[in-house]
Amino acid sequence: MKLALPSFLRTTTFKLALLYSAMFAAFSAALLIYLYYSTVYYIRAESDRRMDLEFEQLGNAYFTGGMERLSESVFERMTRNGSTFFYYLEDATGRRIAGHFQRMPAHNPELDVQTVYFDIDVQEPDGTTVVRPAAGRIVRLRDNGGALLVAFDTAQQTAIVGRIQNAIFIAAPIGLVLSLLGGLLISRGAARRADELARTAEAVMGGELGQRVPVRGSGDEFDRLGQRINAMLDQIEKLIESTRNTGNAIAHDLRSPLSRLRNRLEIALSEPMSKESAEATLSETVEEVDRVLGTFNAILRLARLEAGAEGERIRMDVSELAEELAELFEPACDEAEQSFKSQITKHLTVLGDRDLIGQALSNLLDNAIKYTPAGGTISLTVARGPDGMVDLTVVDTGPGVPAEARDRVVQRFQRMDSARTQPGSGLGLALVDSVAEMHGGQLILADGNGPANAPGLKATLRLPRA
Amino acid sequence: MFDTDQENPMRVLVIEDDAEMASFIEKVLVEAGHSVDKANDGERGLEKARSEDFDAMVVDRMLPEKDGLTLLKEFRDAGGTTPALFLSALGDVQNKVQGLKAGAEDYLAKPFAPAELAARVEALGRRQPSGQEAPVTVLKAGDLEMNLLTRKVTRAGKKIDLQPREFRLLEFLMRHAGQVVTRTMLLEKVWDYNFDPQTNVIDVHVSRLRAKIDKDFDEPLLHTVRGAGYRLQG
Numbered sequence: 001m002k003l004a005l006p007s008f009l010r011t012t013t014f015k016l017a018l019l020y021s022a023m024f025a026a027f028s029a030a031l032l033i034y035l036y037y038s039t040v041y042y043i044r045a046e047s048d049r050r051m052d053l054e055f056e057q058l059g060n061a062y063f064t065g066g067m068e069r070l071s072e073s074v075f076e077r078m079t080r081n082g083s084t085f086f087y088y089l090e091d092a093t094g095r096r097i098a099g100h101f102q103r104m105p106a107h108n109p110e111l112d113v114q115t116v117y118f119d120i121d122v123q124e125p126d127g128t129t130v131v132r133p134a135a136g137r138i139v140r141l142r143d144n145g146g147a148l149l150v151a152f153d154t155a156q157q158t159a160i161v162g163r164i165q166n167a168i169f170i171a172a173p174i175g176l177v178l179s180l181l182g183g184l185l186i187s188r189g190a191a192r193r194a195d196e197l198a199r200t201a202e203a204v205m206g207g208e209l210g211q212r213v214p215v216r217g218s219g220d221e222f223d224r225l226g227q228r229i230n231a232m233l234d235q236i237e238k239l240i241e242s243t244r245n246t247g248n249a250i251a252h253d254l255r256s257p258l259s260r261l262r263n264r265l266e267i268a269l270s271e272p273m274s275k276e277s278a279e280a281t282l283s284e285t286v287e288e289v290d291r292v293l294g295t296f297n298a299i300l301r302l303a304r305l306e307a308g309a310e311g312e313r314i315r316m317d318v319s320e321l322a323e324e325l326a327e328l329f330e331p332a333c334d335e336a337e338q339s340f341k342s343q344i345t346k347h348l349t350v351l352g353d354r355d356l357i358g359q360a361l362s363n364l365l366d367n368a369i370k371y372t373p374a375g376g377t378i379s380l381t382v383a384r385g386p387d388g389m390v391d392l393t394v395v396d397t398g399p400g401v402p403a404e405a406r407d408r409v410v411q412r413f414q415r416m417d418s419a420r421t422q423p424g425s426g427l428g429l430a431l432v433d434s435v436a437e438m439h440g441g442q443l444i445l446a447d448g449n450g451p452a453n454a455p456g457l458k459a460t461l462r463l464p465r466a
Numbered sequence: 467m468f469d470t471d472q473e474n475p476m477r478v479l480v481i482e483d484d485a486e487m488a489s490f491i492e493k494v495l496v497e498a499g500h501s502v503d504k505a506n507d508g509e510r511g512l513e514k515a516r517s518e519d520f521d522a523m524v525v526d527r528m529l530p531e532k533d534g535l536t537l538l539k540e541f542r543d544a545g546g547t548t549p550a551l552f553l554s555a556l557g558d559v560q561n562k563v564q565g566l567k568a569g570a571e572d573y574l575a576k577p578f579a580p581a582e583l584a585a586r587v588e589a590l591g592r593r594q595p596s597g598q599e600a601p602v603t604v605l606k607a608g609d610l611e612m613n614l615l616t617r618k619v620t621r622a623g624k625k626i627d628l629q630p631r632e633f634r635l636l637e638f639l640m641r642h643a644g645q646v647v648t649r650t651m652l653l654e655k656v657w658d659y660n661f662d663p664q665t666n667v668i669d670v671h672v673s674r675l676r677a678k679i680d681k682d683f684d685e686p687l688l689h690t691v692r693g694a695g696y697r698l699q700g
Contacts, residue, residue, distance in 0.1 A: 283693060293577055312560070327631060328663060331670040359661035366664040428664075 017183025024179045032168045043157050054150050074098045092145025112140045193222040209237050261288050298427040305434045315466050319348045322382045329365045337374035344382040348390045351466040352439045360435040363428040364394040364459045371398035385462050392461040395448045400455040406445040440464050476500045476521035476591045481511030498584040508532025520548050522590040527554035535568045542569035549590040581694030585646040607643040632675050644700030646691050
């Protein structure tokens with residue numbers, strides 16, 4: 001059976017915090033060890049240097065004034081206040097000449113220079129005597145056979161080193177504990193924020209689509225993640241909203257033709273009819289059904305388009321396509337007593353689906369023809385747009401679309417009320433927008449060149465040039 | 467429903483598993499003056515297509531035992547030449563291309579108007595290889611004549627000036643003289659568009675063409691068939 005760890009101990013952040021504190025501990029240990037050895041080395045070197053200085057000065061006395069001068073010098077130093085050194089001088093026979101001690105500490109008489117460690121009795125100011133460790137150097141006097149010892153109390157050194165050791169032994173575990181605690185705090189903070197994300201996700205799953213991840217404004221990774229998730233939720237909410245609206249709009253848009261259909265059939269059933277009027281009723285009915293089917297097809301097409309299931313990308317000449325469509329639509333404008341103008345820059349190519357772009361441009365032209373009154377003008381322009389784009393623009397002299405309604409008319413089934421009387425599925429501009437989007441372009445609606453009361457519509461299908 | 471005085475009755479094989487759809491197709495084709503034989507799965511359909519001689523066949527894409535694409539491929543690989551119309555609920559261009567690649571002469575998406583089906587099956591019939599005849603250079607329909615080499619069009623000896631697109635439109639109508647051609651067929655075959663331009667653009671082009679070929683003559687050649695399309699009188 002596995003022991004259940006507290007949740008924050010199982011988090012990635014905690015593991016990272018643990019790793020971090022381990023690294024911190026290793027680094028601190030290395031630093032402390034370095035500090036310890038360099039301090040000890042420094043203390044040793046410093047006492048060696050001072051010892052060298054003593055021997056140099058005493059050596060000078062010996063070389064200039066012989067044993068006599070040396071012993072004077074030793075006496076003088078022994079009585080000097082604040083001297084930290086201990087001395088002992090003996091002659092060739094081993095007789096004590098001067099010094100703090102009664103005899104030379106144990107040493108090897110064969111060596112000219114040697115270091116010795118021994119204990120000394122030190123008088124404390126209160127009169128008691130304590131035994132202290134000492135280190136000294138014994139040097140044989142040349143041409144004489146005597147020996148000189150200079151020693152110092154190592155207790156102070158040992159105390160300093162001991163204090164450093166203590167400091168290290170106390171500091172290291174405290175540091176370790178603190179870094180662990182820090183890690184825990186950090187990981188609990190992170191775990192709490194991860195929990196906030198999880199709670200938001202659960203709320204959204206539970207149907208509360210309006211729930212958002214709290215953002216603290218600190219700009220850290222969690223904030224950025226939270227903002228992204230919130231943006232995603234906004235998008236999803238918008239999509240769901242639009243799907244819901246679309247569903248309602250489909251129901252609404254199909255209800256009227258279906259009820260008309262029903263009424264017509266009802267009447268046909270209840271009234272005796274001549275063959276001619278029965279035929280007329282039936283053919284009207286068929287037309288009505290065709291319109292409903294057409295709407296369904298448009299919905300399906302749009303759905304497939306948005307799911308990316310339709311369309312292939314080939315390099316195609318949109319100028320050529322626009323010229324063909326101009327030729328195709330021009331007579332229809334003529335028929336509607338509208339004048340048609342086209343200005344097409346040659347050989348502009350895009351990477352796209354000919355049928356989809358053709359459909360999109362047809363929808364724009366079709367809209368223009370529907371909404372432009374007789375005597376109006378429709379123009380089709382194909383030109384280079386900004387930033388390597390190509391602009392396919394249709395401008396009409398109809399009533400136009402007010403700026404505040406432009407977003408709406410691009411959505412499915414959102415037609416301006418004035419347009420409800422016109423035939424059409426209400427999916428035309430939505431399809432143009434989808435086609436633009438799937439080609440990495442956009443549909444831009446603006447006012448045409450007309451007067452304020454009927455500015456006309458300028459619809460630009462902007463596609464990346466290839 | 468539409469004209470039934472069939473000058474070119476055909477034997478059509480309908481391979482369709484949905485019984486209601488199959489009888490609907492049969493009804494449409496019989497009304498158009500053709501005779502129909504039905505098969506309700508892919509295996510039986512292929513067997514019939516191989517063993518009997520049909521003028522055209524209508525093949526549904528989704529079939530039990532053997533799907534339409536495979537059926538048609540196998541039929542063509544074995545040397546079958548009967549022209550085929552592919553029928554499918556999958557109406558987008560890629561599916562269309564797949565169908566044509568598998569050896570279909572034409573492709574029609576469900577739901578379709580009966581007139582559309584009748585017109586397309588009719589058009590298939592004329593695709594039958596016409597023996598060892600020399601390639602056609604002059605098309606005739608009544609007193610209308612089109613020379614494909616000189617690109618001259620005359621009616622009763624009188625020259626008619628046509629725009630290039632009008633020429634192609636008339637050429638298609640003349641090649642299918644006596645048959646009903648639908649707006650969608652014209653869009654696909656004359657303009658090469660697989661999308662719906664919505665506005666009655668085709669009607670306007672046809673009426674312009676009509677103005678040129680019929681205006682100065684007593685007997686109109688280009689007729690509108692209500693609810694279906696157009697027919698150039700043969």
